[in-house]
Amino acid sequence: MIILWTDTLIYLLVIAISLAIFFIGKQPQMRRPIKKIGASKTGMISLVVLIFFVIIGLLDSVHFKSTESRTHEIISLLDYWAKPLREQGEKTYSAPFSTQLYSKETMTADDGTTQWGYPRLKFGGAHLQNPEAEWKMDVFTKALIGFGKGAGLFALLFIFFWITLHKNHEHFFANPTSKAVWFVLFTLISKTYMLIDLSMYYHVFGTDKVGEDVFYQAIKSIRTGLVIGSLTTMIMLPLAIVFGIMAGFFRGWVDDVIQYIYTTLNSIPSVLLIAASILMVQVYMSNHAEDFNSLIVRSDMRLLFLCLILGVTSWTGLCRMLRAETLKLREMEYVQAAQALGVRRGAILIRHILPNVMHIVLISVVLDFSGLVLAEAVLSYINIGVDPTTYSWGNMINGARLEMARDPVVWWSLLASFIFMFSLVLAANLFADTVRNAFDPRRAD
Amino acid sequence: MIKYILRRILYALPLLMGVNILSFILFFVVNSPDDMARMQLGQKHVTEQAVQNWKHQHGYDLPLLWNDRASSNKKMTETIFYQKSIGLFLLDFGVSDSGRNISEDIKQRMWPSLSIALPSLIVGLLVNISVALMMVLFRNSYLEFSSIVLCVILMSISSLFYIIGGQFFIGKLLKLVPISGYDTGFSAIKFLILPIVISVISGIGSGARWYRTLFLEEVEKDYVRTARAKGLTETQVLFKHVLKNAMIPILTGVVVVLPLLFMGSLIMESFFSIPGLGSYTIDAINSQDFAIVRAMVFLGSVLYIFGLILTDISYTIVDPRVRLS
Numbered sequence A: 001m002i003i004l005w006t007d008t009l010i011y012l013l014v015i016a017i018s019l020a021i022f023f024i025g026k027q028p029q030m031r032r033p034i035k036k037i038g039a040s041k042t043g044m045i046s047l048v049v050l051i052f053f054v055i056i057g058l059l060d061s062v063h064f065k066s067t068e069s070r071t072h073e074i075i076s077l078l079d080y081w082a083k084p085l086r087e088q089g090e091k092t093y094s095a096p097f098s099t100q101l102y103s104k105e106t107m108t109a110d111d112g113t114t115q116w117g118y119p120r121l122k123f124g125g126a127h128l129q130n131p132e133a134e135w136k137m138d139v140f141t142k143a144l145i146g147f148g149k150g151a152g153l154f155a156l157l158f159i160f161f162w163i164t165l166h167k168n169h170e171h172f173f174a175n176p177t178s179k180a181v182w183f184v185l186f187t188l189i190s191k192t193y194m195l196i197d198l199s200m201y202y203h204v205f206g207t208d209k210v211g212e213d214v215f216y217q218a219i220k221s222i223r224t225g226l227v228i229g230s231l232t233t234m235i236m237l238p239l240a241i242v243f244g245i246m247a248g249f250f251r252g253w254v255d256d257v258i259q260y261i262y263t264t265l266n267s268i269p270s271v272l273l274i275a276a277s278i279l280m281v282q283v284y285m286s287n288h289a290e291d292f293n294s295l296i297v298r299s300d301m302r303l304l305f306l307c308l309i310l311g312v313t314s315w316t317g318l319c320r321m322l323r324a325e326t327l328k329l330r331e332m333e334y335v336q337a338a339q340a341l342g343v344r345r346g347a348i349l350i351r352h353i354l355p356n357v358m359h360i361v362l363i364s365v366v367l368d369f370s371g372l373v374l375a376e377a378v379l380s381y382i383n384i385g386v387d388p389t390t391y392s393w394g395n396m397i398n399g400a401r402l403e404m405a406r407d408p409v410v411w412w413s414l415l416a417s418f419i420f421m422f423s424l425v426l427a428a429n430l431f432a433d434t435v436r437n438a439f440d441p442r443r444a445d
Numbered sequence B: 001m002i003k004y005i006l007r008r009i010l011y012a013l014p015l016l017m018g019v020n021i022l023s024f025i026l027f028f029v030v031n032s033p034d035d036m037a038r039m040q041l042g043q044k045h046v047t048e049q050a051v052q053n054w055k056h057q058h059g060y061d062l063p064l065l066w067n068d069r070a071s072s073n074k075k076m077t078e079t080i081f082y083q084k085s086i087g088l089f090l091l092d093f094g095v096s097d098s099g100r101n102i103s104e105d106i107k108q109r110m111w112p113s114l115s116i117a118l119p120s121l122i123v124g125l126l127v128n129i130s131v132a133l134m135m136v137l138f139r140n141s142y143l144e145f146s147s148i149v150l151c152v153i154l155m156s157i158s159s160l161f162y163i164i165g166g167q168f169f170i171g172k173l174l175k176l177v178p179i180s181g182y183d184t185g186f187s188a189i190k191f192l193i194l195p196i197v198i199s200v201i202s203g204i205g206s207g208a209r210w211y212r213t214l215f216l217e218e219v220e221k222d223y224v225r226t227a228r229a230k231g232l233t234e235t236q237v238l239f240k241h242v243l244k245n246a247m248i249p250i251l252t253g254v255v256v257v258l259p260l261l262f263m264g265s266l267i268m269e270s271f272f273s274i275p276g277l278g279s280y281t282i283d284a285i286n287s288q289d290f291a292i293v294r295a296m297v298f299l300g301s302v303l304y305i306f307g308l309i310l311t312d313i314s315y316t317i318v319d320p321r322v323r324l325s
Helices: A005-026 A028-039 A041-059 A077-081 A083-087 A131-165 A176-199 A214-250 A252-267 A270-287 A295-329 A333-340 A345-381 A393-405 A412-439 B002-029 B033-041 B048-057 B080-089 B102-137 B142-155 B159-173 B185-219 B222-229 B234-257 B259-263 B266-271 B277-286 B290-318
Strands: A063-065 A074-076 A105-108 A114-117
Touching: A005 A028, A005 A041, A005 A214, A005 A295, A028 A041, A028 A412, A041 A077, A041 A176, A041 A214, A041 A412, A074 A077, A077 A083, A083 A214, A131 A176, A214 A252, A214 A295, A214 A345, A214 A393, A214 A412, A252 A295, A252 B002, A252 B290, A270 A295, A270 B002, A270 B033, A270 B277, A270 B290, A295 A345, A333 A345, A345 A393, A345 A412, A345 B159, A393 A412, A393 B159, A412 B142, A412 B159, B002 B080, B002 B290, B033 B048, B080 B290, B102 B142, B102 B185, B102 B234, B102 B259, B102 B266, B102 B277, B102 B290, B142 B185, B159 B185, B159 B266, B185 B234, B185 B266, B222 B234, B234 B259, B234 B290, B259 B277, B259 B290, B266 B277, B277 B290
Parallel strands: none
Antiparallel strands: A063 A074, A105 A114
């Protein structure tokens, strides 16, 4: 097993989140907002979708050296399972579910005659004898079989949970929210199974310029999106919390210095700051090429740098909010009482101030996530995002953008990245709204 | 008033100094000028002489912070830091790595940027505010619910898709306007319509939601209840009282970005190939022209700080409750 830098941070993040959930769940004052999230239909549905994405991202974060190929390339668990997708490349573009290449070529038939036409694909629909006639029926039956398998799997899961839980936890099945969640789970599982089944025989979202399966690219991009959304927050949070609370609590010169730092950082347009930093990273990497010998290590380092830079540019907003809130809190009676009783400053900060600003931190973390995923696409377009060899939705859009002028239009890369990105960002936005409604004291009823 | 403005400008100086130091560290300390020269001249097969020539040509052959070999009062000035900073503060950006005069380029390119950014801002503001007012007017109805859902959906689509989609459907399929390009004078209008429309549409989702929360906060206040108690209709209350009071945060939010409009939008301009400052920056990033990027970083922060000062001044003008201190 090989652990990349971002992998390590992802594992740490998963541990941190599970610990946070464990401790938050124990605190009595957090019960009400958590119940509120649990009762919200959109909130729970979007959470299920998010978790689905996270599972795929985690599968893609377990790397090891491939034993099958001689090259010993580094692959992930997801790559291992998606082997047919990864290896069944075509020559160039082909449309979704197509059995032919996008462009015409001269083909040599068995009897030696040459012909100008669309050659058959090597893998997509290769099992068909007569594509024109059988194609529609075959796709339909394959889809139906896949859907049936998925539905069966879901039924098994459902029955298992029903038997173990329905006596003591009837609310897992009875109330409208849980019904909606089960329904979403059903669609997710059956649709995924259908896509997996179909992608064994066809290129569900077509192939790109070098013949790589677009569906595979879209799935691989999930990890990049999640890494940027979550690792950036992990880098930004400590900065924002420590500086924000210190500025608000100590005031005086500490406040002045911290305000100076964040106003300076804030005054540089963030795109330009990111551009400048990425340029510098590029120069550094090309001058120290020996440290980044493998392609995957290099793109991983660049991803990490990008998160680091995004984190450094994005902590100022939260820091300002925390400073304002701390300024308000330190005048509260309970903080003054603690001061009068002679409690040490550090203890006051940790015991009285920190828990009372946590809701702001939580809300801004979930709110920022979707923005970061969207930002990745834009940054990749300007060439200051992730490495061009990394799978990401931004790179997919960037590659497909130039092909819009072709006739017939090559639209499938755009469609695939749109569907995946839109569902992740929409789920994140809806979940963020639910979290904000639940944790914002001004919206409490 | 003048005293206040002067003091604010004095406060801005240390900030600009900070920006300058930060960009200096980024551009000259993280990577030495030698690295940059190699990058510019191509990685392999670069002779030491070529590197030295390039450095001399661009004024990078001085020590970073302290020149020991220079005479006494030139120890500070004969350095990269001093040479490259003093120009920035005088808004004289020098020559780019490819030999063009940056200040001239900026003067020429800021007008196309402005001709997209300003109409987009104004139209976007009007559209967002009217949508938000509609939502507040019909609050707690299906109309509001569906428009909130629509806003979230619009927000979740990447701006790249708006641009690509707009170019494809309006430009290529319907052939209403040219897909991209630019022209001087009034004939530029047909090139500007599409980018403006697209940037307005892509901004509706988050913009309308933001203004809605502003209005909703106002609606809860006491003076609104008084206005209703006087017997004003809901429309009158909204347009005469709520809108007027919400204008203060709206206006100040707009004033901050006004100076930054000169910088243009990076992706809009490069998609529509408009020769503004945004596409200038992108070109500089792609050709790794460090002088231009550094100049743009500094210019951006000058404009932002200028926007902050403008905001404070406009507060005192719009809101009589705020006093200068």
